[in-house]
Each structure stands twice: as C-alpha cells, then as structure tokens.
Amino acid sequence: MKNNVTLIATAAMGLESIVANEVRQLGYEDVTVENGKVIFEADHQAIARCNLWLRTADRVKLLVGEFEARTYDELFEGTKALPWEQFIPEDGKFPVTGKSHKSKLYSVPDCQAIVKKAIVEKLKRKHGVASWLQESGSEYKIEVALLKDKVTLTLDTSGAGLHKRGYRVGQGDAPLKETLAAALVQLTNWRVDEPFYDLFCGSGTIPIEAALIGQNIAPGFNRAFAAEEWDFINSTVWDKALEEAEDLANYDQPLAIYGSDLNPKMVEVARANAMEAGLADLVDWKQMQATDFHSKEERGYIVSNPPYGERLGDKEQVEAMYKDLGATLRDYPTWSIYILTANEKFEELFGQQASKKRKLFNAFIRTDYYQYFGKKIK
The missing domain is CATH 3.30.2130.30 (VC0802-like)
Incomplete structure (x- = not known):
C-alpha cells in the first residue's frame, strides 16, 4: 500500500x-x-x-x-x-x-x-x-x-476533538476552546522573554496554552488518538512522533505568565488545570479584579476573553467594566493588548480604537479580536 x-x-x-x-x-x-x-x-x-x-x-x-x-x-x-x-x-x-x-x-x-x-x-x-x-x-x-x-x-484519525488536550479537570459556564485560546496567543507577536497576562483567566485556558507554546510542548502529548489503534499504520510512526515531541520540548525555558480572575473558585480551577497539564510552576495565578492590574515592566502582553455582557442583567455592568479597564490600561501605552469580545461597542467603551481587529467565532458567537499594538520604546 x-x-x-x-x-x-x-x-x-x-x-x-x-x-x-x-x-x-x-x-x-x-x-x-x-x-x-x-x-x-x-x-x-x-x-x-x-x-x-x-x-x-x-x-x-x-x-x-x-x-x-x-x-x-x-x-x-x-x-x-x-x-x-x-x-x-x-x-x-x-x-x-x-x-x-x-x-x-x-x-x-x-x-x-x-x-x-x-x-x-x-x-x-x-x-x-x-x-x-x-x-x-x-x-x-x-x-x-x-x-x-x-x-x-x-x-x-483524531478520535476526540483536538481541543481535548487532556488537562481540563474543571471549567466555568462558557469555557474557551483550547484551540481558539492557542489561536489567540499565536495571533500576537508575543516572545517568550516578555511577560504575558490574562486578566479574565476563567479556567486558565489562555495562560495554559501560552505556556505550552512558550516551552514548545506538543498540545497532544498527554492524550490518545483513534489512529494509534489502526492496523495499516506502523506503531513505530507514533513512537517516532512522541520521541520527536519530547526532543523538541524546551522544559527549561523560563516564562513570565500570569492568570487572574475576580472569581476565587475559577482561580482554583485554573490552578488545578495547569497542574494536570504539568505546568504547575509555569503560571502564576491570582484572585484579582482586572482593573487592579499593575506592572513595573516596560513591555508586556495582555490577552483576554472577558465577559461579553450578552445577558440583559449583565450588559450595563460589563460595559462599565470595559470603560474602567480602558482607563487602567491607558497607563501602559507600550504594552500590547488583545481582547476577544462579542460587544460591538467595545472600542468606544474602552476609549481607544484598535490597531487591528479580526473576526472570529467563539463556539457559535461571532466575536471580534481587538488588537492594540504597544508603542515602541525609544
């Protein structure tokens, strides 16, 4: 054959x-x-x-x-x-x-x-x-x-969808798919020697995917696939691929990745998921309001999927939060900020027009990925 x-x-x-x-x-x-x-x-x-x-x-x-x-x-x-x-x-x-x-x-x-x-x-x-x-x-x-x-x-050939990495032991109401989270990270020009923050981390998917990317760990390393059982594929194919993944992983790469959320329960879920992924020491988790963000670093990246305010009761509260977030992050003009939301008034509320935006779908919700590129440091 x-x-x-x-x-x-x-x-x-x-x-x-x-x-x-x-x-x-x-x-x-x-x-x-x-x-x-x-x-x-x-x-x-x-x-x-x-x-x-x-x-x-x-x-x-x-x-x-x-x-x-x-x-x-x-x-x-x-x-x-x-x-x-x-x-x-x-x-x-x-x-x-x-x-x-x-x-x-x-x-x-x-x-x-x-x-x-x-x-x-x-x-x-x-x-x-x-x-x-x-x-x-x-x-x-x-x-x-x-x-x-x-x-x-x-x-x-996959069996369970590839978003099922095998590390999610808990999740919130509307978890971000691991595949979309990885795409959000890849659509930035984040480099591994720069700080990376998610201020609305939920169950921790974006920081965990960033850590996997940062250390070049294959996302499917911890799970099985349907084609592993197939007779016409030599088993050495899988052994060789796993060996390559192990060789290419850079477990010694230092990373500065942080995940925070207002909900203390979600911070615990994120911590448990990171531990399951074998990344317990790579991400710092904190219970915190997004508007309390503070950093002394000159440059960094914020990548977040905040609440969209789609439910009637939440809309005003979420829109007020977008305004406060914009006011907080105005103090960090050299930082690059990436926000995924379905709220079409986001730029107006945030108080700044995005450098670029990209249409994406979070499950079946049409969203925009607002990208604010940090000013160059002279």
Whole structure:
C-alpha cells in the first residue's frame, strides 16, 4: 500500500490560515486552504505528527475519496469503488456519521445507511467473508459529507476533538476552546522573554496554552488518538512522533505568565488545570479584579476573553467594566493588548480604537479580536 495519503485538518471559521501555517511549519508544503479545512498530501508519519502538534485545528481526517452523486445508486457505487480494504481490516469497527448541504441527497440517515452497506459489500468481497463482518476490532470512524452533490468520504484519525488536550479537570459556564485560546496567543507577536497576562483567566485556558507554546510542548502529548489503534499504520510512526515531541520540548525555558480572575473558585480551577497539564510552576495565578492590574515592566502582553455582557442583567455592568479597564490600561501605552469580545461597542467603551481587529467565532458567537499594538520604546 502507498504510504502517501491526503489529510484534511478541519478548522473553526476564521482560523483556517493559522492552521495552514501550522501545517507548513511541520514541513508539509503542498497546502490548499478552503472554508473550514486545510488539505495537504503527506505520509503516514504526518497523521501522528499533525495530531500531536496542531494547536488550532479541530481534528485531522484522512481522505478516502470524492465523487459526484445525485442518486442513491451513484452514492452506493461511488462508495463501493473506493479502496476501503487498504484501511479497514476484517474485524474493524466502522460507524458512519454524515452531513448534507445543498445536495439532492438530503436525508443524512439514508446516506449513512447506503455508505455503510457499500463498504460492507466491498470489505466482505475483499476479505472473503460470506456472511457478516463482526466489527469487534479497532474503530475507524467514517464521515460522509455531501456539499452541492459532491461526496467526500473521510476517516477520522483524531478520535476526540483536538481541543481535548487532556488537562481540563474543571471549567466555568462558557469555557474557551483550547484551540481558539492557542489561536489567540499565536495571533500576537508575543516572545517568550516578555511577560504575558490574562486578566479574565476563567479556567486558565489562555495562560495554559501560552505556556505550552512558550516551552514548545506538543498540545497532544498527554492524550490518545483513534489512529494509534489502526492496523495499516506502523506503531513505530507514533513512537517516532512522541520521541520527536519530547526532543523538541524546551522544559527549561523560563516564562513570565500570569492568570487572574475576580472569581476565587475559577482561580482554583485554573490552578488545578495547569497542574494536570504539568505546568504547575509555569503560571502564576491570582484572585484579582482586572482593573487592579499593575506592572513595573516596560513591555508586556495582555490577552483576554472577558465577559461579553450578552445577558440583559449583565450588559450595563460589563460595559462599565470595559470603560474602567480602558482607563487602567491607558497607563501602559507600550504594552500590547488583545481582547476577544462579542460587544460591538467595545472600542468606544474602552476609549481607544484598535490597531487591528479580526473576526472570529467563539463556539457559535461571532466575536471580534481587538488588537492594540504597544508603542515602541525609544
């Protein structure tokens, strides 16, 4: 079997270019960026390396094939023609999920059932099985996605989404996804020798992701992936990728990372999450009001996801807090400040127009990432 495959790193809306950049940094050059995904050709080693290293991708899928289908017969025959036996062994378990958008075949349950039936037929013939496939072995999760009558069939190599790093032992009401938190850090030009603050740390996701980036620790180092169990990938692939991650980690890199929150319970949750991530000594946590921020450092970075004030009762309180925060941080003109919020009046309330802003989605909430670049020190 050929060792090269087509991989798809899926991404939240607005993060595609960041994911593409991460893929290129891993050494995979032939990259195509589309809405919600980054497509590239690579070898089996890339399946392990991308799952371990991609900080901002949702998951890594292996493309089995694509074709047009406007009838269930075309869907069945197109699916059956693909080389499933190269990936799924005789005892492989292969559940099928699906989605359909702007396609003649709009019934997702029917599409899933037809894809399943076609793969069963193909595998029975190739493996010489007369009756049924037992599906007692490792899982090979298949997705059938239809868009404008184009069928894309993939295998999910990740298992749980890549945002599940394995360190979150507790969280607040609206936790920031680890993948988005990593993107917020990567969209700054923070350097590891400069102080980094999150004044609304919640469960600690932004400072923890900053610490992982600061010491070049692979975000997937502490968890398992679906493809680790797959027969067609040599186990040495994973051993080699983990060894590389261990070699590239810079555990001796000193960092000045701070997380604070008004809620003492959330500070304890953040501390527990950092401990679970193996970063207990790398982040300083403090119970504090954001407007009590003070630093003697000439330069630094503040990256925060404050409350948005979306609930009616909270709106006035949150908007007053934005005003007070703006007044506090005006004393730090050489600091760079990055704020993610859904409040469209943020600049007006903060009292300063952003140097740059970028549209991002926090779950399904449309937000802006307001970026205030610090003035250069003469």
